[in-house]
Amino acid sequence: MSQYDRIYATVRQIPQGKVATYGQIADLAGLYGKARLVGYALFRVDLQDDIPWHRVINAKGEISYSFQRQGGDYLQKVLLEEEGIKFKSNGKIDLNKYRWQHQIQ
């Protein structure tokens, strides 16, 4: 209900092997400046929906996600690697390559 639907729809649009930041999702969803709601929505949503929440990361290029979520902590990293996303040495994602650009221009 409400704004979340828009966020979910946007997150679903993320292609496999790509990642998007909260700010980007918010912008695409027409919620510029309300990035917090994006994180809220993803935290609230469950696996029952086909929301690839693990593809959504913060602006720092790192995974947020509270532990005790889907099953483990590093599991998130594994899921992304399964999609072809690799992590840097410090555990960050190479946004320069994997950042979802959702059709620029």
Next chain:
DNA sequence: GAAATGACCACGA
């Protein structure tokens, strides 16, 4: 109805 909360971002140092 009002207060507290929050998987964040932008800006300044």
Next chain:
DNA sequence: GTCGTGGCCATTT
């Protein structure tokens, strides 16, 4: 490049 603070605003008690 990182770290700390303020602020946006809907959802939840």
